[in-house]
Each structure stands twice: as C-alpha cells, then as structure tokens.
Amino acid sequence: MKKKFYEDEHFSRVFNHLKDGIFIADKYGTALWINNTSSKQMGAPRSRVIGRNVIDLEKDGLFNPSVTKMVLEKKETVTIVQTSKDRQYLATGYLIEIAEEETNYILVHVKDITETVRASLKLEKAEALLQKYWDELQEIKSRQSESVEPVIGKSKKHEEMLDLINRVATVDATILLNGETGVGKSLVASEIHKRSNRADQPFVQINCSAIPENLLESELFGYKKGAFTGANSSGKVGLVEKAHGGTLFLDEIAELPITLQPKLLQLVQEKSFIPVGGTNIKKVDVRIIAATNQNLLEMVQKRRFREDLYYRLNVVSIQIPPLRERKDDILPLVYHYFEQFKLKYGKTSTLSTELLEYLQEYSWPGNIRELENMMERLVVTARFNSIEITDLSNKVIQEVQQRSHFIINGQSLSDYLEGIEKKMIQDALQEHKSTRKAAHALGITQSSLMRRIRKFNL
Structure with a gap:
C-alpha cells in the first residue's frame, strides 16, 4: 500500500x-x-x-x-x-x-505570539496611561488656573508632601525645605504662602548665594541714610521689611555668611532687626521659610552653620523628593512644560511614545529644572513635528539604554519586538487583504492595527 x-x-x-x-x-x-x-x-x-x-x-x-x-x-x-x-x-x-x-x-x-501580544498589551496600557495623565493635567490646570506655576504630581511621595504642606500652611511655624538642586523648593515655598492666611500679603524671595556677601546684609535688612560710602542718600528699605505681613523665603540658606547668622537668628526668634547704620530696633511680622540642598546638620558639626539658628529654622522640616523617586510625576510634568513651551514658541509638536518611554526611564539628575529645560530645548530644536528619541542628547539616550535595554542580535529589546510586530502585521495584511480581517486574525482592534500601520509606515 x-x-x-x-x-x-x-x-x-x-x-x-x-x-x-x-x-x-x-x-x-x-x-x-x-x-x-x-x-x-x-x-x-x-x-x-x-x-x-x-x-x-x-x-x-x-x-x-x-x-x-x-x-x-x-x-x-x-x-x-x-x-x-x-x-x-x-x-x-x-x-x-x-x-x-x-x-x-x-x-x-x-x-x-504570546510575547508579541504582551508587548502590544503593554503599548495599549501605555497609551491609556498617557491619556489618563493628559486628562489629569487638564484637571490640574483648570483647578489651579489662578496659579502661575502649579505644583504638579500624582505620586504617593508627592501627595504625602502636599498633605504636610496643607497641615502647616495655616500656622506661622518656621519651615525648612530640604531637597536636591532643581526639585522645586521655591515653588513649594510659594505654594505654602498661597495656602496660608498670609496669601494676600507679600511673598518676598531672596537667594542667599546670588548676592555678594558685602551687600547681602543691606539687601536683607536695609540701611539708614549715610550708612556707608555709595549708599542711597535717603536710605533703603530691606527685603525683610518689604515682607511685613507676608512670607520671607530665604533660598540657599546654607550660603548665608556666618557673620550674618546672629542677625538672622534675632529675626527668627524676636521678629526684630536693626538696619545697617541704624540704632533702633524694628519689629516686623513675617513668616520665614528657608531652603537648602545641603546637609545643615553636618555644617553645624563642622562649625560652618550656627547650631541655634539651625534648630530655630528647622521647626518644621519638609523633604522634597527628587524626580527619580517620583516616577509617576514625570509624564504629567513633561506634558505641562511641553504644552507651555509649545504655546510660547507657537509650535504644534507631538511627543512619540518611544520618546516618552525614554523620559520615564531617565534618572533626571537635575530634577524638575532639568526637565523644564529639556522640554524647551526639544520644542525649539526638533527637526520634525513629531519629536523622537533621536532628538534627545546622547547623554540621555546612553544612560537609558545602559539602565534598561537588553541587546538581541545587535538590537535593543524594544527594536527587536517592533521588528516581530511589523512582520506579523505585514503577513496578516498580505494574507487577508483587509485591515478588518487582519486585525481580527491578530487579535487586536482595527483602530489599534491602523495606528501600527501608520507607525511602521506600511
């Protein structure tokens, strides 16, 4: 047979x-x-x-x-x-x-097709998550329309910080803000002022590292007529007095010269000061918020900062977490600054999904300030309407790839999976001749298939 x-x-x-x-x-x-x-x-x-x-x-x-x-x-x-x-x-x-x-x-x-389907599901979830972040950003914008620069974030650490801000804003306790450079300490100080009973009074900010040491005292406390050579003939009102009734924010407090610290201690303790060249004590009603990116306790131990001043400033301590510890806040912040700079420069750019994945994985050593600067640069310098990974700096690309990408046959994992996905879509379209039938065969919706066809330029 x-x-x-x-x-x-x-x-x-x-x-x-x-x-x-x-x-x-x-x-x-x-x-x-x-x-x-x-x-x-x-x-x-x-x-x-x-x-x-x-x-x-x-x-x-x-x-x-x-x-x-x-x-x-x-x-x-x-x-x-x-x-x-x-x-x-x-x-x-x-x-x-x-x-x-x-x-x-x-x-x-x-x-x-198990792994390919899982990759597709992750993409669908990512798209849904981006839409969620976008909706939340619009809600934040409408809820805080009176705020020039809202405090944006939805992460657990961010919510815990806002909860603490709410609890201390309405009392006049002195606050010390701790956090790395660029985390938004001045923004948090402004938010505390807005939520306080002093919101309709002045919010006066001074950066202790930005003013020369020999001028800092007169800028803070003002001076009397003829206090020193070159002084204004009628004297000058200092920033402390200008903040009367409101909030005085002392940024980079660790840079305050040791010689000025006793005078600040008097202000914090007694709410009083003597202008440069003066003899009479002036009283002032101010709420004081200080901020630093340094370890003040270590500076106290090294005798670079007064211990009594440290404890007077550190009545309430608020730690502002770095952006790398608030992953859930990255994309809302990206969209906030992206839309801000699009409006400023009259652009209609969009951000690709792959670019957003890289931004989510980047460590952001410069925190929110770095993110803001990067968004402005991308809007201004992008070569095409859709901003892609190639528009990022080599430093960002290399760090993200070293941190999160595997290499398969000379390709990153995402590129390798994209190649498989593209081949399956091509085969399905060739076999079924219509997007509806091809989508059914691939186990995805027709709209999802059309997005992938546009993505792969098929």
Missing part, C-alpha cells in the same frame, strides 16, 4: 525543523500528524493526539478554539488566535485537496 505523504521520512525530517507548529487532520477532523513544535505547543505527546478527533482534543484543553473544525465547516482558509497552556498562538488552517488520493486534508500552521 502506498505511503501517505505525511508518512514520508523526508517530510517528517523537514517539518520537524520548523519552530512553528504543523498540525494535519483528515476530512473528518481526525489528527493524522503533528511536528515536534506542535506537540510542545499543546503540551501533549503524539500518542495522545494522533488518531483522535479535534472535537475531543478541544474538550481536553489542548487548544481552544479548534481551527480545523472551522475550516471543515466553512470550507475555506481560517485564521484565529488560539490559547493553550497560558500561551497564545496565531493559527491558520488550510483546506488542501489531494487529487491522487481523492480526499481532503486540513493543514494548520501555528505561530506562538
């Missing part, structure tokens, strides 16, 4: 080398032959599959649903997504006529 084609030794040797599954059944749906990959995909040996009908195999959970059964019912090629043993497969069944044998066979080609 003549051998069937699937019983041929060469046939078996060739198809057992494939990494995709091959399943062959007769015109009644009885399994005749499977290759090694198909056996692994079903998690069953040949002895449990060969000779059994696909209806029984489906009931046993070896695959679901049965593409063979569909081909027999429709008498045409069928492509579906199957599940088996927590994996997902793209299965295409073909009706094959063998004239010499006067019978039909069903050949099913099965490709494991």
Whole structure:
C-alpha cells in the first residue's frame, strides 16, 4: 500500500525543523500528524493526539478554539488566535485537496505570539496611561488656573508632601525645605504662602548665594541714610521689611555668611532687626521659610552653620523628593512644560511614545529644572513635528539604554519586538487583504492595527 505523504521520512525530517507548529487532520477532523513544535505547543505527546478527533482534543484543553473544525465547516482558509497552556498562538488552517488520493486534508500552521501580544498589551496600557495623565493635567490646570506655576504630581511621595504642606500652611511655624538642586523648593515655598492666611500679603524671595556677601546684609535688612560710602542718600528699605505681613523665603540658606547668622537668628526668634547704620530696633511680622540642598546638620558639626539658628529654622522640616523617586510625576510634568513651551514658541509638536518611554526611564539628575529645560530645548530644536528619541542628547539616550535595554542580535529589546510586530502585521495584511480581517486574525482592534500601520509606515 502506498505511503501517505505525511508518512514520508523526508517530510517528517523537514517539518520537524520548523519552530512553528504543523498540525494535519483528515476530512473528518481526525489528527493524522503533528511536528515536534506542535506537540510542545499543546503540551501533549503524539500518542495522545494522533488518531483522535479535534472535537475531543478541544474538550481536553489542548487548544481552544479548534481551527480545523472551522475550516471543515466553512470550507475555506481560517485564521484565529488560539490559547493553550497560558500561551497564545496565531493559527491558520488550510483546506488542501489531494487529487491522487481523492480526499481532503486540513493543514494548520501555528505561530506562538504570546510575547508579541504582551508587548502590544503593554503599548495599549501605555497609551491609556498617557491619556489618563493628559486628562489629569487638564484637571490640574483648570483647578489651579489662578496659579502661575502649579505644583504638579500624582505620586504617593508627592501627595504625602502636599498633605504636610496643607497641615502647616495655616500656622506661622518656621519651615525648612530640604531637597536636591532643581526639585522645586521655591515653588513649594510659594505654594505654602498661597495656602496660608498670609496669601494676600507679600511673598518676598531672596537667594542667599546670588548676592555678594558685602551687600547681602543691606539687601536683607536695609540701611539708614549715610550708612556707608555709595549708599542711597535717603536710605533703603530691606527685603525683610518689604515682607511685613507676608512670607520671607530665604533660598540657599546654607550660603548665608556666618557673620550674618546672629542677625538672622534675632529675626527668627524676636521678629526684630536693626538696619545697617541704624540704632533702633524694628519689629516686623513675617513668616520665614528657608531652603537648602545641603546637609545643615553636618555644617553645624563642622562649625560652618550656627547650631541655634539651625534648630530655630528647622521647626518644621519638609523633604522634597527628587524626580527619580517620583516616577509617576514625570509624564504629567513633561506634558505641562511641553504644552507651555509649545504655546510660547507657537509650535504644534507631538511627543512619540518611544520618546516618552525614554523620559520615564531617565534618572533626571537635575530634577524638575532639568526637565523644564529639556522640554524647551526639544520644542525649539526638533527637526520634525513629531519629536523622537533621536532628538534627545546622547547623554540621555546612553544612560537609558545602559539602565534598561537588553541587546538581541545587535538590537535593543524594544527594536527587536517592533521588528516581530511589523512582520506579523505585514503577513496578516498580505494574507487577508483587509485591515478588518487582519486585525481580527491578530487579535487586536482595527483602530489599534491602523495606528501600527501608520507607525511602521506600511
């Protein structure tokens, strides 16, 4: 008796080398032959599959649903997504006529798409998350429309900080803000003032490191007529007095000269001061907020900062976390500054999904100030309307790739997965000739498929 084609030794040797599954059944749906990959995909040996009908195999959970059964019912090629043993497969069944044998066979080609589907789901979730952040940003903008620069964030650490701000804003306790350069200490100080009972009074800010030491005292406390050579003939009101009734914010307090610290201690303790060249004590009603990016306690131990002043300033301490510890706040901040600079420079740019992933993974050593500067640079210098990874600096790209990317055959993991996704979409479009059918075969919505077609320029 003549051998069937699937019983041929060469046939078996060739198809057992494939990494995709091959399943062959007769015109009644009885399994005749499977290759090694198909056996692994079903998690069953040949002895449990060969000779059994696909209806029984489906009931046993070896695959679901049965593409063979569909081909027999429709008498045409069928492509579906199957599940088996927590994996997902793209299965295409073909009706094959063998004239010499006067019978039909069903050949099913099965490709494991589990990882590709997971990558697609992650992309869908990322897109949903970006939309969520965008909606929240609009809500923040409308809720804080009176604020020139809102305090943006939704992370747990950010919410905890805002909760503490709310609790201390309405009392006049002195506050010390701690945090790295660029975390937004001046913004937090301004927010405390806005939420305080002094909100309708002056908010006066001075950077202790930005004014020369020999001028700092007169800037802070003012001076009397003829106090020193070159002084204004009528004297000058200092910033402390200008803040009367409101809030005095002393940024970079660690840079305050040791010689001026006793005078500031008097202001903090007694709410009084003597102008340069004066003899009379002046009283002032101010709420004091200080900020530093240095460890003041270490400076006290090294005798570079007065201990009594440190404890007077550190009544309430608020630690402002760096951006790398507030990952959930990165994208809302990105969109905030991106929209701000688009409006400023009259641009209509967009940010690609891949770029946003890089920004999310970057460590932001310069914190919010670095993010703000980067958004302005991207808006101004981007070569095309869609801002891509290539518009980032080499420093950012290299750091992100070193931190989070694996290399496969000379490609990053994301590039490798994109290549697989693109190939599957091309194959599906070629096979089904319509986006609706191709999307159904791939197990995604038609709108999702259209986005990918535009992305890959297919």
